[in-house]
Amino acid sequence: MTGAPNLHRLASFVGDLGALLDATSDEAEILRDGEALLAGLIAHDDWLPEAYAQPSPARYQQYLLHCDSRERFSVVSFVWGPGQATPVHDHTVWGLVGVLRGAELSQGYRRDGDALVPHGPIHRLERGEVEAVSPTVGDVHRVTNAFDDRPSISIHVYGANIGAVRRATYDADGRPKPFVSGYSNDTLPNLWDRSKPVPAEAAP
Numbered sequence: 001m002t003g004a005p006n007l008h009r010l011a012s013f014v015g016d017l018g019a020l021l022d023a024t025s026d027e028a029e030i031l032r033d034g035e036a037l038l039a040g041l042i043a044h045d046d047w048l049p050e051a052y053a054q055p056s057p058a059r060y061q062q063y064l065l066h067c068d069s070r071e072r073f074s075v076v077s078f079v080w081g082p083g084q085a086t087p088v089h090d091h092t093v094w095g096l097v098g099v100l101r102g103a104e105l106s107q108g109y110r111r112d113g114d115a116l117v118p119h120g121p122i123h124r125l126e127r128g129e130v131e132a133v134s135p136t137v138g139d140v141h142r143v144t145n146a147f148d149d150r151p152s153i154s155i156h157v158y159g160a161n162i163g164a165v166r167r168a169t170y171d172a173d174g175r176p177k178p179f180v181s182g183y184s185n186d187t188l189p190n191l192w193d194r195s196k197p198v199p200a201e202a203a204p
Contacts, residue, residue: 009047011191013037014066014075017157021072027094027159031132034096034157038130042098042155048077049189055081055151061184064163066191071161076183080104080145080152087169088116088142089179094134094159099127102145102152106131109140109170116140116174125154140170 016037020030041047052063061079068074080102088109097104103126110119119138124146125131133139145152156162163183168176 005049005189006044006047007049007189007191009041009044010065010075010189013041014068014191017073017075018068021068027134027136030159031094031096031134031137035130035132038096038098038155038157039128042100042128042130045100048100048153048155051187052077052185052189053079053153055079055084056184057081060084060086060145062163062181063185064183065155065189067161071164072159074158074160074162076156076158076162078154078156080154082150083145083148085144086142088140089169090135090140090167091133091158091162092135092139092160092165092167093162094132094136095162096130096132096157097125098130098155099125100153100155101127102147102150103127104152104154105144105146107142107144108138109142110138111174114174116170 017034020033020037024030052065055061060081063077063079064074065077066075103124106123106125108119109116123131133141163181166178166180168178170176
């Protein structure tokens with residue numbers, strides 16, 4: 001989307017999710033109620049700044065949009081170039097994934113002895129849909145942009161500062177390789193500038 005984004009949508013989501021985590025530490029409740037909150041956010045495609053929606057030909061991009069001051073959760077935009085995919089990987093914390101633009105393909109994996117094997121069919125997540133990941137509900141998967149000719153963008157929420165979490169990718173034999181993802185950006189959108197809605201004539 002072009003023009004000034006409606007960042008109040010993201011600011012409201014951040015506030016509502018923080019209030020949810022203040023109210024409960026029960027993961028099932030967080031995933032259920034957080035899913036509804038994220039679905040409400042991605043129902044509108046007029047708030048994500050262009051700087052955090054840019055694909056790269058080299059690899060998918062992971063842009064931090066907000067991190068809770070106590071690192072209880074983080075909000076990230078994942079931008080997939082045409083045909084781009086992750087390796088098989090885990091998260092180690094709860095997470096919610098909602099598609100803002102395009103579509104994603106997700107293949108779950110499970111441990112079978114020493115190996116990791118595909119678990120269930122490939123799931124196509126369409127625009128506006130949300131799914132959960134967690135060690136309790138299924139934490140290892142591989143994600144691919146469903147399109148070979150255009151980018152897709154998904155909004156991810158994790159129960160930690162995900163860019164600083166020590167996680168793992170997995171090779172074809174199920175051997176883990178530790179990694180810390182970091183982020184693709186070093187600036188954040190300013191969610192808290194409330195001067196923008198003030199009419200110019202009312203400004204001092």
